[in-house]
Amino acid sequence: MQITRFGGPEVLDVVDLPDPVPGEGQQLFDVSSAGVNFADTHQVENSYLAPQQLPLVPGAEFVGTPAGGGPRVVGLLDGGGYAEKVAAHPRLTWPVPDGVTDEQALAVVLQGATAWHLLRTSAHLAAGETVVVIAGAGGVGSLAVQLARRWGAGRVIATASSAEKRALTEELGADASVDPALADDDPKAFTAALRDANGGRPVDVVLEMTGGNVFAGSLSALAPFGRLVTYGMASRQETRTVPPGALMQRSRAVIGFWLAHCMTRPQMMDDAMTELLPLVAEGALRPIAGGRYPLTAVREAHQDLLARRTTGKLTLDPAR
Incomplete structure (x- = not known):
């Protein structure tokens, strides 16, 4: 899903693009699920904290496997997540434990890590x-x-x-x-x-x-x-x-607080993820699944977010 102009959900278009080319230190991953965040609606409008450059493939998180095979991981991106393939830094990926679904892993990698740092790092609860x-x-x-x-x-x-x-x-x-x-x-x-x-x-x-x-x-x-x-x-x-x-x-x-600053200090992400993923695997932390949409229905996902019709975590299925 790509945008070539800023606006509301209507600017999200289905396009065919070449596979992303990994940069230095990056790896190509096949995406099984992509996450949707409220911040994505700001990104599409160009009303978020950092100015956006067009054309743009939104999306900051994914679950997938290395191209060619390998273990399932959940990872963070600086963009490009609404796609079938992404280029990501392995340092910002974490193995998904058995028994943790794609949806649950996506719920904790950005939103869960945000909640963790809001309470621990910023508020010092x-x-x-x-x-x-x-x-x-x-x-x-x-x-x-x-x-x-x-x-x-x-x-x-x-x-x-x-x-x-x-x-x-x-x-x-x-x-x-x-x-x-x-x-x-x-x-x-x-x-x-x-x-x-x-x-x-x-x-x-x-x-x-x-x-x-x-x-x-x-x-x-x-x-x-x-x-x-x-x-x-x-x-x-x-x-x-x-x-x-x-x-x-x-x-x-x-x-x-903005989680992007933790992404530049990967140990801060590790601190959150190494606690959150085991809690989910144990059943001690319950991510709320908010709905799984075909990638081609991402406009609907954004509309539902903006209209407050959702709860919990929204995900995209790139195979549909």
């Missing part, structure tokens, strides 16, 4: 703290809820846009759930809902990926020494400037 997970039924959120519970959070609060999604977050381990639509008109209403879900008390950690009023309401809900980790901008809304005084008044912190 401490036992007993209250954690709010925005979009708790999504790919990152559904895993962050489980990891926060596993790592000793005193209370986990999730937000989700429907009653069904909120029920899922509680099934995964959230103690309470909140409708983020409360932030649509007034961030103060969202702040109050988060604190109400925490027994009237402010919260310690918020993992935030929406921006706009959700960001503002989340920041106001923080306790002294609370941390808001921002890792997305799904609303496409500008987030207001945070004055230093607003942080100092409650000793609050705002921290940004």
